[in-house]
Amino acid sequence: MKNVFSKLTRRQMIQLAAAGIAAPAALALTGCSTTGRKGAGNVVVIGGGFGGSAAAKYLKRYNPELNVTLIEPNKEYITCPGSNWVIGGFHEMKQITHNYNAAKKNGINVMHETVASVDPDKQVIKLASGKTMAYDKLVVSPGIDFKWDVHAGVDENTEKFLPHAYKAGDQTLLLRDQLQSMRQGGTFAMVAPPNPFRCPPGPYERVGMVAHYLKQNNPTAKILILDQKNAFSKQGLFVEGWELNYGQMIEHVKLDDGGKLRSIDVKNKTIDADYGKVKADVINYIPPQKAGKLAVATGLTNESGYCPINQQTFESTIHKNIHVIGDACIAGPMPKSGHSATSQARSCAANIVLAMAGQEPISAKNVNTCYSLVTPDYAISVAAIYDFQDGKIVSVPGSGGVSPMGAAPDVRKMEAIYTQGWYNSIADEVWG
Amino acid sequence: MKNTKKPSLKKWMGVLLAGGMMASGIAQAEFDRGTMLANTCVGCHGINGISDGPAIPSIGGMSEQYFIDSMKEFRAGERPNTIMTRLAKAYTDQDIADMAKYFAKQKYVQVEQPHDPRAAQLGQRLHNSFCDRCHDAAGTNPEDDSGFLSGQMRAYLEYSLQDYMSGDREYKESRMKRELESMMNRHGDAGLQQLLDYYASGKE
Numbered sequence: 111m112k113n114v115f116s117k118l119t120r121r122q123m124i125q126l127a128a129a130g131i132a133a134p135a136a137l138a139l140t141g142c143s144t145t146g147r148k149g150a151g152n153v154v155v156i157g158g159g160f161g162g163s164a165a166a167k168y169l170k171r172y173n174p175e176l177n178v179t180l181i182e183p184n185k186e187y188i189t190c191p192g193s194n195w196v197i198g199g200f201h202e203m204k205q206i207t208h209n210y211n212a213a214k215k216n217g218i219n220v221m222h223e224t225v226a227s228v229d230p231d232k233q234v235i236k237l238a239s240g241k242t243m244a245y246d247k248l249v250v251s252p253g254i255d256f257k258w259d260v261h262a263g264v265d266e267n268t269e270k271f272l273p274h275a276y277k278a279g280d281q282t283l284l285l286r287d288q289l290q291s292m293r294q295g296g297t298f299a300m301v302a303p304p305n306p307f308r309c310p311p312g313p314y315e316r317v318g319m320v321a322h323y324l325k326q327n328n329p330t331a332k333i334l335i336l337d338q339k340n341a342f343s344k345q346g347l348f349v350e351g352w353e354l355n356y357g358q359m360i361e362h363v364k365l366d367d368g369g370k371l372r373s374i375d376v377k378n379k380t381i382d383a384d385y386g387k388v389k390a391d392v393i394n395y396i397p398p399q400k401a402g403k404l405a406v407a408t409g410l411t412n413e414s415g416y417c418p419i420n421q422q423t424f425e426s427t428i429h430k431n432i433h434v435i436g437d438a439c440i441a442g443p444m445p446k447s448g449h450s451a452t453s454q455a456r457s458c459a460a461n462i463v464l465a466m467a468g469q470e471p472i473s474a475k476n477v478n479t480c481y482s483l484v485t486p487d488y489a490i491s492v493a494a495i496y497d498f499q500d501g502k503i504v505s506v507p508g509s510g511g512v513s514p515m516g517a518a519p520d521v522r523k524m525e526a527i528y529t530q531g532w533y534n535s536i537a538d539e540v541w542g
Numbered sequence: 543m544k545n546t547k548k549p550s551l552k553k554w555m556g557v558l559l560a561g562g563m564m565a566s567g568i569a570q571a572e573f574d575r576g577t578m579l580a581n582t583c584v585g586c587h588g589i590n591g592i593s594d595g596p597a598i599p600s601i602g603g604m605s606e607q608y609f610i611d612s613m614k615e616f617r618a619g620e621r622p623n624t625i626m627t628r629l630a631k632a633y634t635d636q637d638i639a640d641m642a643k644y645f646a647k648q649k650y651v652q653v654e655q656p657h658d659p660r661a662a663q664l665g666q667r668l669h670n671s672f673c674d675r676c677h678d679a680a681g682t683n684p685e686d687d688s689g690f691l692s693g694q695m696r697a698y699l700e701y702s703l704q705d706y707m708s709g710d711r712e713y714k715e716s717r718m719k720r721e722l723e724s725m726m727n728r729h730g731d732a733g734l735q736q737l738l739d740y741y742a743s744g745k746e
Contacts, residue, residue: 172573449585452585453581453582453585456578456581457578457581460573460578463573464573472573472578473578474578474579474581475578475579475581475582475632475637476582477581477582477583477585477629479585479586479625479629491624491625493625493628493629494632495582495629495632495633497632506631506632508631508632509628509629509630509631509632510628510629510631510632511628513624521624524597524624524701525624525625527595527596527597527697528586528595528597528598528624528625530595530596531586531593531594531595531596531597531598532585532586532595532598533595534594534595535584535585535586535587535588535593535594535595535598536585536586537594538588538589538594539584539585539588539589542589
């Protein structure tokens with residue numbers, strides 16, 4: 111092996127050198143600017159999740175002369191994809207934790223700061239530290255925020271006692287710990303959010319992961335889902351998988367069958383729903399959602415709580431030169447997912463580079479692939495390819511869709527292997 | 543095109559190479575249809591088409607013909623797969639041709655994977671006896687118009703061979719059926735694993 115790699119390293123060195131020497135010439139060829147390095151333009155990306163990190167990377171990749179700044183308060187990013195596996199007890203936090211070292215190596219100016227405000231007219235960002243930054247183009251990828259005012263009995267402090275675990279990190283560990291210390295035969299109750307929300311299959315993958323843990327450690331326990339909607343993503347496949355793997359452990363109550371939440375008594379861990387009063391041992395209340403705080407504060411949202419955009423370029427239809435990607439934007443039928451956000455980042459970055467070069471926007475297909483585990487060895491998926499037609503993102507007819515019902519165990523196992531592969535590849539694309 | 547690197551280096555290399563390519567006079571290629579369409583592949587198949595998933599193949603540097611054949615077979619449901627059969631239906635013949643061009647221009651990066659060096663040596667002999675005639679340079683030469691072997695994801699290769707042997711995937715060349723069956727008859731599963739060890743070693 112040594113021989114192989116010493117040979118290769120030499121090859122790499124030559125290519126690196128060639129790329130490095132040649133890079134300054136890219137400017138004229140891409141037509142992005144006619145002035146020097148400083149004139150290439152300042153693009154700022156706010157938010158270091160899937161969307162923001164990928165946008166910064168692709169901006170730099172498509173035009174190495176751009177000054178690309180990524181503002182993200184945290185030094186590490188913990189992904190929601192994979193966090194349910196941590197709750198299920200068979201995956202480690204470090205496997206879903208990423209940093210910004212590669213972004214820095216790629217020439218992105220990474221600032222671990224908090225944005226205080228954005229002035230869309232002056233095109234200036236004010237940081238909590240007092241610094242200000244001007245931008246030519248801004249990409250906002252703030253993810254979601256929770257609506258704490260929809261249900262009685264809950265507020266911002268509720269998450270300390272009833273973890274939503276819908277932003278990964280301490281919340282993930284809190285829910286895992288509560289699950290692990292649940293009494294034998296206890297009840298794990300989930301309040302699943304109304305549409306639209308981050309990761310439509312997320313709550314239901316989590317249910318399987320909780321069931322996986324309970325089956326081994328607390329087999330007489332029950333899982334109750336009080337759903338704030340009447341149908342959910344991959345429903346038939348999830349229910350088939352639950353019955354096959356966990357028997358009668360899981361009960362799902364849809365909105366119209368009694369799922370509708372009236373209030374939660376946080377202190378006594380009691381849920382009041384149309385279904386009746388439920389005293390639970392662990393409550394996973396996933397609140398209704400809206401676009402992240404910064405999007406709301408900058409006035410990028412409409413009455414839906416999310417951000418309307420030009421679905422080709424992802425530029426806000428409210429504020430020029432601000433592009434919104436990921437969970438916060440309204441991207442037609444694309445679900446709010448890490449894969450959607452990454453796909454949008456690629457399309458958005460290309461269109462920003464083109465716009466800064468005075469060129470016409472490009473229509474790009476977008477993609478979402480979403481794997482969910484039912485057990486560590488049993489997964490199901492939904493996938494779609496999206497086109498841009500008549501000013502809108504549309505799903506390409508006749509393509510995509512969900513895994514087949516009633517498939518053989520080796521098919522489910524194969525999808526579980528692909529689940530991990532998908533995670534590795536996309537995490538590497540975004541943070542590697 | 544083909545290259546070999548440690549997995550840890552390959553990604554930012556790719557980014558720099560992209561910069562280099564722009565500089566070398568194909569800047570507009572970054573925004574042609576093929577590039578933008580190929581962006582729908584890289585979430586799973588890795589940036590520049592070099593995979594990080596054990597059962598997901600690397601497609602960067604793949605021959606145009608093999609890419610086109612593969613996508614059309616998935617689209618028609620002729621080649622089995624849990625997800626590609628659904629995704630491939632979204633692409634026209636032109637889309638597929640454009641993406642094929644894009645990936646053919648990328649570098650094939652062999653991924654170093656865990657392997658038994660002794661088994662790999664035996665596997666090399668098996669490769670030379672049964673596979674080499676059609677898969678040049680340990681299956682790293684795209685001009686063969688076939689899938690990559692050495693440095694390709696091991697689990698992917700294993701599942702692919704199983705698909706052939708179970709009859710789920712049709713052999714394109716009757717010769718491959720003869721050679722594979724002959725190897726299995728003489729060397730069995732142990733031989734198959736040795737072959738996979740050889741490919742996982744990244745040697746040529």
